Every structure is written in structure tokens, then in C-alpha cells.
Amino acid sequence: MKKTALPKFFVLFFSLISITAFGQYKQAVDNHVxxxxxxxxxxxxxxxxxxxxxxxxxxxxxxxxxxxxxxxxxxxxxxxxxxxxxxxxxxxxxxxxxxxxxxxxxxxxxxxxxxxxxxxxxxxxxxxxxxxxxxxxxxxxxxxxxxxxxxxxxxxxxxxxxxxxxGGLGITEGQNKTEQTRLQYTKGERSGLDIAKMTQKIDAIAQEAIREHAVPGLVVMAVKNGQVIFEKSYGYHTYENKIQTKTTDIFDLASISKIAGTTPVIMHLQELKIVNLDSTIGRYLYQAKGTNKENIPLRTVMLHEAGFTPFIPFYRDLKKGDLQTFSSESHQVKVADNSYLINNYYQDVMWPTMLKSSIKNAGKYIYSDISMYVMKEVAEHETSQPMDEYVTDFLYAPIGMKTAGYNPRNRFEKDAIVPTENDTSFRKVLLEGYVHDQGAAMAGGVAGHAGLFSTANDLAIYAQLLLNRGDYGGVRFYNPATIDLFTSNQSKVSRRGLGFDRADPDPKKEYPSKLANSSVYGHTGYTGTCIWIDPKHQLTYIFLSNRVHPQVSTKLYELNVRSRIQDAIYETINEAK
Structure with a gap:
């Protein structure tokens, strides 16, 4: 009998049913409190x-x-x-x-x-x-x-x-019982997993990455069923081996900013019916009226199908005097230590240039940073608040994300932040707590596509909120349907969700891991970072590094470090079945 393919709607519907069937927490640890x-x-x-x-x-x-x-x-x-x-x-x-x-x-x-x-x-x-x-x-x-x-x-x-x-542990004894509502830090206790064997595998891959100068240091974290089963740091901040990497270190997340900074804001505004994904850029942004961006729906922008230019290297077009080594009345945009950009460069040059940029191959998947510049502008026009403040107020602070945010040097000591590139072409200095992405730096450190810094732990909190389909710490921040919509495949031409990247359906690509399944979503970051969230296994995998130090290197890709560590975690889970 010939098999009839189900319409995409029904495929998505049944996949979401299977995802929701998995429990959020499976507390196995005995709590004697x-x-x-x-x-x-x-x-x-x-x-x-x-x-x-x-x-x-x-x-x-x-x-x-x-x-x-x-x-x-x-x-x-x-x-x-x-x-x-x-x-x-x-x-x-x-x-x-x-x-x-x-x-x-x-x-x-x-x-x-x-x-x-x-x-x-x-x-x-x-x-x-x-x-x-x-x-x-x-x-x-x-x-x-x-x-x-x-x-x-x-x-x-x-x-x-x-x-x-x-609420990291539910209280199970006595009359006043409670439930687990937050991450549990019990080191894989009674998880049923061979944590020691998994640790040996991850240690070997991490040490190889450091030995081969793919990265000077890194942090790996894995959470399953709400329990942190692995959390470890390796190496040093730089190859000088002066500051040892710690699990509490703050990293430049690069493009993870798209799904942990901008996208949660858009999800929130869409729920509140402030933003409609099927409305156009011109509906929300006056400056877009009369441009080739005016009639592009926001949904298309979030899917990277608007035909935007992938990247505009604005820093290459700076004129003499635009950048100087000291702060002055005319130069107050700090892009790095001892590096100040002329005021309003983003408003006067960058944003108008993006609005006038060409549209090519609309409807096809073309990954573009401009997409999230646009979504940040939409969010700020609708909330009347800078995006970094807004996301902190409605999400990060309530759920306990203590480090996540933009421009971390305004809040933390320099040694708590892992440096990235020794920038020899633009800022002429080692970047320590200033965003690696040039455009984000020129926009004042807060951009839709980059600029977010965080520890692994804060990312794990956000990931657990997503796995819980909008609930964390006993408070609901999103409707389950909103999480399902943004994180599931929403494109006819790519694997993408709305803002979120997803596991590639082509098994030959082994992306993000040869053992990843079709429920997996997340994102990678140019600086050498990734977060992948697996509803089927109630699993979060986080990898943070500064592979761009001291200069941009492709070693992390060549050694396939991130995927191999993810494979080691999946192998451990599969062996326990």
C-alpha cells in the first residue's frame, strides 16, 4: 500500500505532542530536609x-x-x-x-x-x-x-x-512537601548514568583542544531532567596560562545572543500581542517606510529568508577621526579599552546603511546578522526601553540569571570575563569584556545578533525554562504554545525555527552531533560557543570557549570539538538505556 505523507501541520502537531509527553524533572535524589x-x-x-x-x-x-x-x-x-x-x-x-x-x-x-x-x-x-x-x-x-x-x-x-x-530539590518528607522548580546541583547523583566514564571522554577531547591550540580554555555543562550531570572548566583564559578558567567565568556568546537575548524578547512581545510576526517591518519602523524593507514580514526576518546581506563590515569604512584612543565629548561610544567611537555612528551611518542595503534571493535561507538588528529595533520601538534593560527586567532577573547581559565590564571585574581576540585591525587591543563582533561594538555593545555575555550556568537556567515550556522557579513566563512555535521547524526551505537553529534533518551532516535527534534546537556562536536543547531526552548541552584568541582560528571546527563532546554525552545516555 502506498504511504501518504502527512501534511506539515499534522507532522508538527504530533511532534509537539511527543515532546510534551516528557517530564520536566525526574528527581531521583533523596532529600532529607x-x-x-x-x-x-x-x-x-x-x-x-x-x-x-x-x-x-x-x-x-x-x-x-x-x-x-x-x-x-x-x-x-x-x-x-x-x-x-x-x-x-x-x-x-x-x-x-x-x-x-x-x-x-x-x-x-x-x-x-x-x-x-x-x-x-x-x-x-x-x-x-x-x-x-x-x-x-x-x-x-x-x-x-x-x-x-x-x-x-x-x-x-x-x-x-x-x-x-x-526549589532545586523538592521536599519529599513530612507534611509540607514541595516540587522541584529549578536546576538541581547534585553532580549526576542517582542519575543512572556512568558519569565517570563520560567525564573521561570529555576530558580527553577538551585536553586535545587545548593541546592543539583550538582554544586556550573552555567550560562544558550538561543538564538532564533538571539535574546538572556535568559541569567542568578546562585550561586558562589565554595561552599565557595566568588565569585558570572557572565554571563561573563569563564568556562572549556571539550569535547565541540571537536566541538568548533578542528572540525571548520577541517571544514575549508576540504573546502580549504587541508584535505580530505576520506584520511587516514598515508597520513598526518609520525609517523603513519607502525602502525595500517596508513590506517584509517579521516572520520572514526571523527565519533568515528576507534576502538581507549576510554581513556588512562597517568598521572598514571608518574615516580618520571616527575612532580615537581617549574619551571626549564627541567620542563616548566605548568599543574596547582605550578605543572610543564618534557619537551616534550607529544611528547616523550603520542603521541607515542597513535599511538601504540590497535584497537578494528573498524567500531563500540566507543567514544574516541584519535580521536581528531589525528585530532589536522593532522591540525597542514597541517597548520604549533599551533591549538589554527590557530582557533583564522581564526575564533574567526574575529567574536568577545573575551574569547574563550586555557590556559586562560595567558590572563585573575584568578577570571574571574571558578575553577574546587581540584585535589588530580595528580596535588595536586585546578585547576583555567588550563584544568581539565589530558591528555590535559600534552599536554600543547591545545588538540583536551579538553582544550578550553569560556564564554556562545562566544559559542552563534559560534552557531549562525552554525545556519546561515556559515555566521556571514556579512562575510561568511563556505559554507552552509560544515555546513550541519558536523552537520547532517553521521553514519550508531550511531547518530553522523562529530565531532558533535546529538539528539538520540530513544525517550525513551530523549537525550539531551525529547522535542528535529531530527535537534538538539551539545555536552556535562565532567565538566558539554553543547551546543545544533536546526535549526528547530533557537534555541541555552547553559549550563555551574563546576560540578566537589570540586570533581567529578554525581549529575548533577542524577537530570537531563541540560535536564530539555532545556525542560523548549522548553515548552515555544511550548506554544507560
Whole structure:
């Protein structure tokens, strides 16, 4: 019997049904924390942008595992009880942790004042058989406190306590149970995977990449079923081997900016019905009226099918005096250390040039940075707010993405940011915390196609939001249908989703990995980065490097480093079946 091909709509419909059938979290770890008191159901904590959190212990050094784990989820300041009142007055959430010996009467008197001052106090006690928790429950019976307890202050129990507060671990014992709502940092414990064998494979590939000078350093992270199963750094920031790469380092994400910076904003505006993907550029941008861009639908732009020029090297057209080594009234656009561009160059030269640029092969897939310049302009005209501020306010801050953002040198120390190219043609300096992409730098560091910096952990949080189909930390940020729409194949001529890249349907191309399946979506970045999200396996794979240091190199591609590491992760999963 001849088989009849299903219409594309039905193929997409059934593929989405199969994706939604997979669970978001599969907590296998035993959590021994008890939640004795949880007024207003405040645990696990939710909107992190509304919380100013301090943790107070008798000895921050002794409770370092607890404090460190808390700080993986949110901005948390750590204090002892010395000058408690002065140190905590600007915080609305106070986490007080200790044993029966730690929580002295004079300390509790100070905590009592915090309660009077309407602060949310969370007691975390480490005691056998609830000895401290019972005392506190009696002392503060009529007051609005939250109370958690675990048997002892071992490092493992400290970490479980911290994860329980934020929802990294669901509380499974006692009357007040909770569910996992955030990433879980338990190193693959009880995952059923051979983590040691996988680590050996990844170590070997990473060491080869460094030895062959494909990259000076890198960070690899993998999350499965909401549990971080692998997180490791390798090498150094540069080949001088002075600063060792850490998992907390901030990297230039390059084109990952398209799906983690611009696209989530467009998704949000589309949900709010502020932006309609089937409306045209001219509908939203006055300057596009009368140009060859006026009647191009936004959907076409997001698919890279508008026929835009792939790339315009604006920096090559700079005139004498446009760039100088010092800041002045006329030159305040900082594009790197000791490198300043003349004011309004983006508005006066770059954007008009893009609007006047030619259209060729419209309807075909032509990957173009101009597409996301356009979408950023649409977003900013509709929100009346710079895109970097908007995405931080509605997404990054609420879900705990602490480092993700643009122009990181305005927020972080230089040594926390991995340098990229020693730019000898444009800025004449090593790029340390300034975007590698020349056009994005000339646009002030905030562009639709590039400019976003982040740690691997922040990217993992965003990826888990997508795997959860719009929900993270117990708060819904997107409707499931929106996630499905943007991340699924939406093109008749390419593998692309809306903004998102996807696994290539041609198995011979082995992109992004020879073992990747048709549910996989994500993006790569020119600086040597990638993120791939696999709904079928509830898996996120993140690779961050600076392969463009000290100069642009193709070694990372030649050695196929990113794909081989992804293969190693898939092999581990397949062996466990």
C-alpha cells in the first residue's frame, strides 16, 4: 500500500505532542530536609527580582557549602551576627542558619526585630530530631516565619538545605512537601548514568583542544531532567596560562545572543500581542517606510529568508577621526579599552546603511546578522526601553540569571570575563569584556545578533525554562504554545525555527552531533560557543570557549570539538538505556 505523507501541520502537531509527553524533572535524589512551617507557601522562593536576600550564620566559613549553594540561585549576601541590624536592614528576606549552639538567645532577639520590621525570615536549622526546629517553632509560634530542618550540618545536607529553599530539590518528607522548580546541583547523583566514564571522554577531547591550540580554555555543562550531570572548566583564559578558567567565568556568546537575548524578547512581545510576526517591518519602523524593507514580514526576518546581506563590515569604512584612543565629548561610544567611537555612528551611518542595503534571493535561507538588528529595533520601538534593560527586567532577573547581559565590564571585574581576540585591525587591543563582533561594538555593545555575555550556568537556567515550556522557579513566563512555535521547524526551505537553529534533518551532516535527534534546537556562536536543547531526552548541552584568541582560528571546527563532546554525552545516555 502506498504511504501518504502527512501534511506539515499534522507532522508538527504530533511532534509537539511527543515532546510534551516528557517530564520536566525526574528527581531521583533523596532529600532529607523537612519543611516544618511554610506560611503563604513561600518555599520554594519564586520571583527572585522581588527579593533582596541575606544569609546570616554564626560562622560563614563553617557554612560555606550552604552559602555557596544559595549563591548559585540568586544574589545572596552573607553575614555573621556582628552588626546584624545594620547589615540586614536593606534586605527583605533573611535566611538564618545554624545549630542549637549557634542560635543563641541574643542572636534570636535580633532576628525577632527583623520579623517586627516585616522581613521574611527563613530559619534553616541543622539538628538531630528537630531539636532546634521545635524550640524555634514554639518561640515564634504566632509569627510569620519559615522553618526548615535537617539532621546535621554535613556539606551534603547544607547543599540540600539551600537547594530546598529555591526549589532545586523538592521536599519529599513530612507534611509540607514541595516540587522541584529549578536546576538541581547534585553532580549526576542517582542519575543512572556512568558519569565517570563520560567525564573521561570529555576530558580527553577538551585536553586535545587545548593541546592543539583550538582554544586556550573552555567550560562544558550538561543538564538532564533538571539535574546538572556535568559541569567542568578546562585550561586558562589565554595561552599565557595566568588565569585558570572557572565554571563561573563569563564568556562572549556571539550569535547565541540571537536566541538568548533578542528572540525571548520577541517571544514575549508576540504573546502580549504587541508584535505580530505576520506584520511587516514598515508597520513598526518609520525609517523603513519607502525602502525595500517596508513590506517584509517579521516572520520572514526571523527565519533568515528576507534576502538581507549576510554581513556588512562597517568598521572598514571608518574615516580618520571616527575612532580615537581617549574619551571626549564627541567620542563616548566605548568599543574596547582605550578605543572610543564618534557619537551616534550607529544611528547616523550603520542603521541607515542597513535599511538601504540590497535584497537578494528573498524567500531563500540566507543567514544574516541584519535580521536581528531589525528585530532589536522593532522591540525597542514597541517597548520604549533599551533591549538589554527590557530582557533583564522581564526575564533574567526574575529567574536568577545573575551574569547574563550586555557590556559586562560595567558590572563585573575584568578577570571574571574571558578575553577574546587581540584585535589588530580595528580596535588595536586585546578585547576583555567588550563584544568581539565589530558591528555590535559600534552599536554600543547591545545588538540583536551579538553582544550578550553569560556564564554556562545562566544559559542552563534559560534552557531549562525552554525545556519546561515556559515555566521556571514556579512562575510561568511563556505559554507552552509560544515555546513550541519558536523552537520547532517553521521553514519550508531550511531547518530553522523562529530565531532558533535546529538539528539538520540530513544525517550525513551530523549537525550539531551525529547522535542528535529531530527535537534538538539551539545555536552556535562565532567565538566558539554553543547551546543545544533536546526535549526528547530533557537534555541541555552547553559549550563555551574563546576560540578566537589570540586570533581567529578554525581549529575548533577542524577537530570537531563541540560535536564530539555532545556525542560523548549522548553515548552515555544511550548506554544507560
Amino acid at each position: 523537612l519543611l516544618s512551617k511554610n506560611p503563604s507557601q513561600s518555599i520554594p522562593l519564586k520571583r527572585l527580582d522581588e527579593l533582596k536576600i541575606a544569609v546570616v550564620t554564626a560562622s560563614p566559613a563553617h557554612y560555606a557549602p550552604f552559602v555557596s549553594m544559595l549563591q548559585r540561585y540568586a544574589e545572596v549576601s552573607s553575614f555573621d551576627f556582628h552588626q546584624y541590624d545594620e547589615k540586614t536592614k536593606y534586605y527583605n528576606t533573611i535566611i538564618v542558619a545554624g545549630t542549637i549552639e549557634d542560635l543563641r538567645g541574643d542572636y534570636l532577639a535580633m532576628v525577632q526585630q527583623s520579623i517586627v520590621n516585616r522581613k521574611h525570615v527563613i530559619f534553616c536549622t541543622f539538628s538531630p530530631q528537630n531539636t532546634v526546629a521545635g524550640t524555634l517553632n514554639n518561640s515564634f509560634r504566632q509569627q510569620n516565619i519559615t522553618l526548615l530542618d535537617v539532621a546535621d550540618a554535613s556539606p551534603a545536607h547544607q547543599e540540600q538545605m539551600a537547594m530546598s529553599i529555591f
